[in-house]
Amino acid sequence: MTIHVKFFASLREQMGRAEVTMEPDAGTTVAQVWEHAARDVPMPDNLLAAVNMEYANLDQAVSDGDEVAFFPPVTGG
Amino acid sequence: MRVEVREAPFDPWDVLRCYQDELADQVGRYGATAVFVGTMRDFNEGDAVQAMTLEHYPGMTERFLEDISAWAASQWDILDSLIVHRIGPLWPNDPIVLVAVWSAHRAAAFDASRFLMEELKSRAPFWKKETLASGERWVQKNTPG
Numbered sequence: 428m429t430i431h432v433k434f435f436a437s438l439r440e441q442m443g444r445a446e447v448t449m450e451p452d453a454g455t456t457v458a459q460v461w462e463h464a465a466r467d468v469p470m471p472d473n474l475l476a477a478v479n480m481e482y483a484n485l486d487q488a489v490s491d492g493d494e495v496a497f498f499p500p501v502t503g504g
Numbered sequence: 505m506r507v508e509v510r511e512a513p514f515d516p517w518d519v520l521r522c523y524q525d526e527l528a529d530q531v532g533r534y535g536a537t538a539v540f541v542g543t544m545r546d547f548n549e550g551d552a553v554q555a556m557t558l559e560h561y562p563g564m565t566e567r568f569l570e571d572i573s574a575w576a577a578s579q580w581d582i583l584d585s586l587i588v589h590r591i592g593p594l595w596p597n598d599p600i601v602l603v604a605v606w607s608a609h610r611a612a613a614f615d616a617s618r619f620l621m622e623e624l625k626s627r628a629p630f631w632k633k634e635t636l637a638s639g640e641r642w643v644q645k646n647t648p649g
Contacts (some may be wrong), residue, residue, distance in 0.1 A: 436559055436631035437642040480564035482627075496561060502643040503558070503589065503630025504542050504601050504621065 428453060428491035432464040435498035441468060451489070458485040460495050473500050505577065505585050507569040509560055511592040516541045516602040523586050527606065534583050534606040538613035540621050546596035548643070554635045558591045558600070561629040565589075572623045576605070579619070580612040587620060589630065622649075 433446045447464055455463075457476045476483050477496040489495055506523065520539060527534075546553055569587050576585060588602040603620050607613040625646050632643040 433561075435561055435629070436633070477561075477564055477629075480561070480567055496564070498561070498629060499631065499642070500645050501625075501627060501629050502632045502646050503560070503628050504625040504646065 428489075430460065430489050430491070430493045430495055432460060433494065433496040434464075435496065437499050438471075438497055454488055456485065457483055457487050457489060457495060460489060461485075461497060464495075465497075471499065474498075475500065505570075505573050506587070507566055507573060508588045509565055509569070509591055510588065511590070513598060514588060514590070514602075516588070516599045519588055519602060520586070520604055523604070524606075527584055530583050530606065534608060536607050536610040536613040538605045538607075538610070538617040540601070540603040540617055541599055542601040542621075544594050544596050544598045544600055548634060551634075551636050553596065554637065555596075556594045556635065557633045558594060559631045559633070560589075560591050565629050568628050569624065572620055572628075576616040576619055580607070580616040581609075582607040582612050582616050585616065585620065587624070589624070589628075591630070 429448060429450050431446060431448055434442045439445050449463055451463060461470055475498050476485060478487060478489060478493050544556060573585050573587060576582060583606045586604045590600050603617050605613045605617040634641055634643060
């Protein structure tokens with residue numbers, strides 16, 4: 428399956444890229460997507476994740492075609 | 505109900521007047537309008553801030569703001585709501601966010617506007633990067649209130 432991974436704000440700068448496409452195995456979780464996509468960058472304690480633009484838990488499984496986003500705590504307003 | 509994320513600067517009072525002018529069918533029904541305007545400061549964490557860049561997650565941010573607006577409408581007896589938020593480069597004294605809620609009586613407008621602002625601050629995907637004399641830094645977290 429194919430999924431699209433996006434990084435925002437400080438994580439995008441840290442990764443050196445805004446997005447990447449991956450082809451993980453079925454049953455892959457959001458946390459495992461991070462491990463594959465972020466390579467050597469350790470997962471921040473305050474990491475936030477979204478799947479298809481809805482907040483998601485790290486143990487949620489992803490599906491073919493999903494958009495998985497990782498970002499730091501939000502600071503709008 | 506309207507949600508807008510915009511790069512262009514805006515005057516919240518003009519936007520508010522224009523939006524309320526469009527609420528012709530609500531005239532006579534609302535007795536309370538609660539308005540919050542967030543404006544860029546020139547200081548943060550003890551440092552002078554020269555400028556700021558606001559980033560968002562196109563699609564998710566708008567959807568999130570629409571969802572909390574719909575939730576507020578389901579929880580309080582409100583007639584309408586408006587959220588406008590800036591992205592892109594900002595300078596001190598620029599308006600960042602406008603939240604307005606119309607209701608028959610003040611409690612619903614006050615409570616719903618507070619809810620919208622707190623949800624926006626704590627959960628809406630926006631990120632601020634500040635420009636200081638010494639360089640740039642990402643804002644790590646929002647102030648508690």
